[in-house]
Amino acid sequence: MLKKINLLAFAAHPDDVEISASGIMIKHKKMGLSTGIIDLTRGELGTRGSAEIRDAESAKASEIMELDVRENLGFKDGFFENDESHLLPVIAAIRKYQPDILLINSETDRHPDHARAHNLLKRACFLSGLPKISTKFNGEELEAWRPKSIYSYIQDYYLDPHLVIDVSDVWSQRMQALKAFGSQFFDPDSSEPSTPISNPEFFKFIEGRGFQFGRLINAQYAEGLRTVRPAGVNNLSDLI
Numbered sequence: 001m002l003k004k005i006n007l008l009a010f011a012a013h014p015d016d017v018e019i020s021a022s023g024i025m026i027k028h029k030k031m032g033l034s035t036g037i038i039d040l041t042r043g044e045l046g047t048r049g050s051a052e053i054r055d056a057e058s059a060k061a062s063e064i065m066e067l068d069v070r071e072n073l074g075f076k077d078g079f080f081e082n083d084e085s086h087l088l089p090v091i092a093a094i095r096k097y098q099p100d101i102l103l104i105n106s107e108t109d110r111h112p113d114h115a116r117a118h119n120l121l122k123r124a125c126f127l128s129g130l131p132k133i134s135t136k137f138n139g140e141e142l143e144a145w146r147p148k149s150i151y152s153y154i155q156d157y158y159l160d161p162h163l164v165i166d167v168s169d170v171w172s173q174r175m176q177a178l179k180a181f182g183s184q185f186f187d188p189d190s191s192e193p194s195t196p197i198s199n200p201e202f203f204k205f206i207e208g209r210g211f212q213f214g215r216l217i218n219a220q221y222a223e224g225l226r227t228v229r230p231a232g233v234n235n236l237s238d239l240i
Contacts, residue, residue: 002137005069006033008099009153010090012117013043013077014058015181019197019206021103021153022065023167023174023223029066030170036069037062038093040117041077048192049183061180064173069097078113082120090124092135095142102147104228106155110196114155122228125150151225154209156196161224163231164213168220171210178206 007028009017017025017037029035039058042051049057055072062070073089080086094102104121105114127133129146136142154161167174179185183192186200196202210221233239 002096002098003068004034005036005097005099007035007101007103008094008097008147009035009037009103010105010117010121011037011039012080012105012111012113013041013046014039014054014072015043015061015178015184016105016114016155017103017153018061018065018174018178018181020106020155021223021225022061022177023170023210023221024103024153024165024225025065025067026170026173026177027165027167034068035065036067036071036097036099038070038090039072040075040080040090040120041113042072042074043077045077046184047195048190048198053183054181057181057183061177064177064180080113080116080120082116082123086120087124087127088133088135090121091128091133092137092142094124094128094147095135095145096137098145100148102150103225104150104152106152106157106159107226108157108159110156118152122150125228149231150228151231152228154224154226159224159226161213161216162227163225164217164222165225166214166217166219166222167210168214168222171221175203175206 043054044051105117107118131144213222213224
């Protein structure tokens with residue numbers, strides 16, 4: 001029997017969600033929602049570490065975040081495209097887990113995979129609602145499904161958030177999940193090349209972004225999301 005996931009996040013690379021929206025994932029899990037992450041690639045082109053190391057780090061981060069599911073679609077890092085061969089596995093994953101809320105990569109960012117993933121995922125969300133597109137899981141035809149809400153998380157480039165979520169109460173846990181990707185961040189004993197996120201100041205950037213978004217809503221720490229399509233509410237008090 002397929003497991004419905006209330007809040008499903010997609011990521012071009014393992015650690016994208018942990019960097020940008022792990023607090024949101026943890027907070028909603030504690031609120032009783034089922035949560036999951038689907039990584040498009042194994043991050044095999046990353047300057048530091050390896051695909052095998054990233055696999056182990058993803059498993060550790062998933063445990064810290066208490067995810068109900070995590071999958072990797074095995075797309076080719078740096079070379080996946082917004083085409084049928086990549087859209088169909090994403091459509092199948094959306095239909096398989098029938099998420100109500102979907103989080104996807106930022107629409108623009110330093111890494112070109114992020115914007116490419118955003119457009120691929122946004123297109124897949126529409127196509128997944130078309131019943132004439134056939135996708136199967138274990139030989140069974142999957143029903144058409146379209147998420148009710150789609151948001152993009154904010155990555156390296158600053159973008160004004162449309163929604164800001166207080167994650168103060170889970171900040172320590174979200175940082176533990178992020179640090180599970182130890183191969184990608186500062187290690188004084190590492191001989192691997194430095195990258196923009198392996199700088200020892202990177203965690204200060206993450207904390208500063210959390211402070212910055214938190215200040216907007218009088219919270220200690222927060223994470224921001226952007227609406228991919230208009231968000232609907234029953235009444236304005238739902239936004240208080």
